[in-house]
């Protein structure tokens with residue numbers, strides 16, 4: 001039974017969803033690092049938020065780990081390279097808390113420019129004095145948004161309803177996205193900094209974004225600029241901000257995140273015009289329920305070996321795209337699995353050709369499914385969507401994908417050419433009615449075979465008595481034949497048979513079939 005460890009607080013609904021899967025769940029909130037490193041070898045999955053550090057030291061102890069579930073958005077506490085090379089899937093919930101983070105950003109912006117927390121503290125101390133808390137209006141002011149992704153765009157559109165002009169800097173998105181949100185694009189960060197009355201950052205924490213607003217930018221900013229950081233600590237440099245406030249350039253700051261967390265010693269805490277919350281951006285009932293339930297389902301799917309839409313170290317897929325691709329992922333894996341069960345030669349090159357309707361889809365994940373199918377039957381190490389491409393690369397196998405929009409007899413077709421030193425193995429398959437898989441070609445023999453868990457494949461001379469002899473030998477060893485298809489090649493007078501059987505076939509029975517005169521090859525397939 002799979003075991004899941006939860007080390008940080010997630011919504012009770014999430015824990016319930018994990019337990020409902022029948023998997024074993026342990027909740028160890030705030031577990032000491034040493035204890036975590038000692039026990040993690042017993043677990044298949046871990047669910048964390050932003051505090052647990054998933055780094056090289058952790059992976060060295062996590063010898064059975066298959067999934068890291070990040071209950072939230074940012075994955076800066078997770079070493080992604082370390083996960084990928086070990087085939088560990090990292091999943092997160094990027095959509096689940098965006099509204100809460102955007103609303104918290106706006107809350108910080110308004111609260112800081114109207115001195116609401118400071119005034120609240122003042123009056124709670126039984127002082128009634130309005131003189132020290134004069135704020136500014138938002139109407140007619142310019143808001144500079146850095147990073148116009150999920151949260152940045154929600155903030156941008158919401159603040160327009162306050163009558164703000166919104167400008168944004170995000171070099172990684174298209175002009176259409178700026179237009180869609182009615183936001184003026186700034187080509188350079190310095191242009192945004194010069195023009196903005198308010199600046200809010202919504203980028204991930206990367207080498208490029210860390211400290212992207214600092215002393216230099218504050219020197220160029222308008223006197224009285226107000227800033228908000230509800231993204232990641234340090235994107236607005238903490239030292240730079242202290243400097244900007246002391247110089248009288250920055251009028252106020254609303255901060256939800258600090259470089260080191262938890263943190264009760266930051267110099268920002270001593271500044272009156274900085275308001276700080278302890279990383280509360282995602283702390284709403286709705287976001288936590290969303291995050292908890294979403295991460296539970298993703299971790300369970302990933303443990304079951306299914307493709308997960310929010311896997312961080314896999315191609316990004318939306319739910320709808322994944323639904324449309326599910327049958328092709330299964331077909332790709334089945335076709336891949338045929339190779340090492342029918343052939344023994346070392347692979348030099350794998351060509352995957354998508355034709356017809358499947359060629360119009362995002363097929364990167366299907367290619368991974370093909371590779372998973374090819375390598376899984378022969379490798380001791382774990383093979384999954386995460387490391388399948390790396391495994392091919394490490395074995396010096398080149399993988400090429402190509403697409404043809406039209407295809408002869410099938411609406412959609414996935415063809416594999418698996419090239420070894422002396423020959424090329426070919427196979428192809430199609431999907432009917434969005435979910436019925438068919439193998440339609442193996443080495444030029446044409447079929448219309450539905451893959452099933454147990455199958456026998458025979459190559460034989462095309463002469464009378466072959467089918468009967470196989471049937472008799474299977475019957476004698478109590479193996480029931482469910483279906484059978486024969487494909488013939490008149491040129492070489494050979495045939496190939498696919499038999500669906502109800503159970504495993506013993507080695508002795510396979511040997512007896514293999515010894516029948518005219519049988520060239522017999523293989524038992526597990527698909």
Ligand SMILES: NC(=O)c1ccc[n+]([C@@H]2O[C@H](COP(=O)([O-])OP(=O)(O)OC[C@H]3O[C@@H](n4cnc5c(N)ncnc54)[C@H](O)[C@@H]3O)[C@@H](O)[C@H]2O)c1
Pocket residue numbers: 073074075094097098101146147148149150151152169170171172173202203204205206208209230231232256257279280281282283
């Ligand atoms: N405070 C919280 O509780 C909380 C909650 C959720 C998310 N977050 C954080 O909010 C941030 C934004 O999250 P999101 O879901 O909107 O991310 P996102 O990936 O949807 O958007 C990020 C945007 O930043 C842009 N970007 C990247 N590098 C940039 C650069 N150098 N300059 C300008 N733009 C750049 C990207 O192109 C992208 O459009 C992340 O740091 C995330 O961790 C915080």
Ligand SMILES: O=C(O)CC[C@@H](O)C(=O)O
Pocket residue numbers: 049050071072073074075097279281282283
């Ligand atoms: O509350 C958390 O765990 C972090 C929330 C947020 O920063 C995120 O990245 O999702």
